[in-house]
Amino acid sequence: MTIPIAVAVLATALLVLGWALAAWAVAQWRRAQRDCGAATEALTQQQHVSQTVAQVLQAARVALWEADTRGVFTRVDDTAARLMRVAATDLVGVRRVADTRDADHRDALAQRLADVLRTGRPLVRWPNLVVTAQGEPVWVSTTVVLRRDAQGRPVGLQGCDQDINTRHRLVLSLQAAERRHRLLTEHAQSILYTIDPAGRLTYVSPSWQALLGHPPDEVMGRDFRPFVHPEDVPLCEDFLARTLRERRVLPPLTYRVWHRDGSIRYHRSVLAPAFDDDGRLQAVVGNAIDVTTDIELRAQLERVATHDALTGVANRRLFIEQVQREVERNRRSGAGLGLLMLDLDHFKDVNDTHGHAAGDAVLIAFVQRCRAALRPSDVLGRLGGEEFAAVLPQVSREQLQAVAERVRHEVARQPYALPDGTVRTVTVSIGAAVALPAEDSDALLQRADRALYAAKHGGRDRVVLVMAGRVL
Numbered sequence: 001m002t003i004p005i006a007v008a009v010l011a012t013a014l015l016v017l018g019w020a021l022a023a024w025a026v027a028q029w030r031r032a033q034r035d036c037g038a039a040t041e042a043l044t045q046q047q048h049v050s051q052t053v054a055q056v057l058q059a060a061r062v063a064l065w066e067a068d069t070r071g072v073f074t075r076v077d078d079t080a081a082r083l084m085r086v087a088a089t090d091l092v093g094v095r096r097v098a099d100t101r102d103a104d105h106r107d108a109l110a111q112r113l114a115d116v117l118r119t120g121r122p123l124v125r126w127p128n129l130v131v132t133a134q135g136e137p138v139w140v141s142t143t144v145v146l147r148r149d150a151q152g153r154p155v156g157l158q159g160c161d162q163d164i165n166t167r168h169r170l171v172l173s174l175q176a177a178e179r180r181h182r183l184l185t186e187h188a189q190s191i192l193y194t195i196d197p198a199g200r201l202t203y204v205s206p207s208w209q210a211l212l213g214h215p216p217d218e219v220m221g222r223d224f225r226p227f228v229h230p231e232d233v234p235l236c237e238d239f240l241a242r243t244l245r246e247r248r249v250l251p252p253l254t255y256r257v258w259h260r261d262g263s264i265r266y267h268r269s270v271l272a273p274a275f276d277d278d279g280r281l282q283a284v285v286g287n288a289i290d291v292t293t294d295i296e297l298r299a300q301l302e303r304v305a306t307h308d309a310l311t312g313v314a315n316r317r318l319f320i321e322q323v324q325r326e327v328e329r330n331r332r333s334g335a336g337l338g339l340l341m342l343d344l345d346h347f348k349d350v351n352d353t354h355g356h357a358a359g360d361a362v363l364i365a366f367v368q369r370c371r372a373a374l375r376p377s378d379v380l381g382r383l384g385g386e387e388f389a390a391v392l393p394q395v396s397r398e399q400l401q402a403v404a405e406r407v408r409h410e411v412a413r414q415p416y417a418l419p420d421g422t423v424r425t426v427t428v429s430i431g432a433a434v435a436l437p438a439e440d441s442d443a444l445l446q447r448a449d450r451a452l453y454a455a456k457h458g459g460r461d462r463v464v465l466v467m468a469g470r471v472l
């Protein structure tokens with residue numbers, strides 16, 4: 001009995017143990033299965049992350065690479081290979097700097113890689129010009145960090161190049177455009193400016209200082225009016241208003257501006273209104289050039305063309321025009337108009353005795369004396385040789401006679417000092433005519449000429465006045 005009981009106990013014990021072992025094994029198996037699932041999941045997740053990162057980097061055109069301490073590629077990813085238009089395997093073993101184009105740039109990159117190796121400090125987003133296998137330059141943004149082994153010893157470099165070709169070329173072209181713009185505005189012989197509708201100068205180029213003396217900071221933000229000659233301010237205001245109203249570029253305007261030193265300069269300006277797509281005014285852009293020299297030159301040429309070079313009085317053409325104008329005016333106003341024809345007596349003898357230079361000196365002094373005897377509003381002209389004439393607006397017959405006598409007296413009053421050291425008295429014969437209401441300038445000139453002829457034949461040094469055909 002004892003044995004069967006013992007066997008039964010043993011068997012039970014073994015059964016229990018077997019169950020326990022089985023249960024433990026099942027538990028272990030389940031745990032292992034759980035762990036395995038977790039590990040698989042973790043692995044899957046890691047692969048997913050890597051894939052995602054790779055896709056993102058690829059989409060962002062970021063190439064990853066590794067190099068040894070000499071800078072020779074040891075690993076290159078597909079993006080890098082695509083970037084360089086070459087198989088990844090062909091890049092391995094190539095020096096990192098060999099893909100860089102110009103020598104200066106290559107040296108700069110080599111220096112930076114050496115710095116990373118030496119200092120351990122990363123090179124971050126450095127614009128780098130690499131050249132593809134086909135020789136095409138491509139701008140990349142290079143980031144490089146130091147690679148260390150488990151003991152922290154430098155074993156090489158790793159980094160990434162991001163393709164920034166399109167953006168960087170845009171930046172470069174913008175920088176070039178900006179440089180060009182700066183060069184143009186700084187060295188232009190004209191002033192570029194923007195002005196608002198109220199007349200405030202919102203921008204002036206640096207050339208303002210060269211042309212008008214003020215540093216641009218002194219001008220920007222200020223009203224244009226104090227810089228312009230007061231008489232020309234209304235012209236400029238109208239120019240701005242019309243440009244805005246008509247929304248177009250008008251023919252240029254010439255006006256006077258003050259230089260900082262107080263002198264007057266002539267400027268010629270164009271204004272261009274700029275509108276946005278909705279037709280709203282964005283700015284009014286102006287360009288002003290200094291035309292002072294042109295204006296002065298033109299004035300000089302005009303003077304040469306219309307004035308006698310020796311004496312400075314109006315030449316025949318200008319004088320005749322002046323007579324025509326005054327005859328017209330007199331016809332309208334009836335205020336009276338007088339004409340004097342003046343001819344020096346025996347002037348040939350002055351030349352013959354004292355020389356041509358003496359004759360010139362007498363002519364100059366004669367004009368000065370005539371001017372002293374005439375009113376500023378009277379116009380004196382040289383008709384040729386030693387023959388002069390004066391047109392006198394707003395005079396009566398008596399007044400004309402008196403002025404003519406005054407001129408005759410003034411001319412003869414004092415002897416002329418000649419260049420040869422001698423002195424000589426000179427007299428003048430004068431024919432005078434008062435304009436008739438119906439006559440034109442030619443008729444008036446002819447009558448005065450007849451009076452002069454009478455004065456010469458009457459013995460010279462005298463005034464003869466003719467009125468309505470009668471010599472008085």
Ligand SMILES: Nc1nc2c(ncn2[C@@H]2O[C@H](COP(=O)(O)OP(=O)(O)OP(=O)(O)O)[C@@H](O)[C@H]2O)c(=O)[nH]1
Nearest residue numbers: 343344345346347348349351356357359360385386
């Ligand atoms: N020095 C000088 N002489 C001039 C100029 N233009 C004309 N003449 C001279 O003026 C002189 C004019 O001489 P004439 O026409 O005979 O007149 P005149 O000697 O004044 O005699 P009357 O008019 O009859 O009193 C000539 O000798 C010209 O050469 C000039 O610009 N300079």
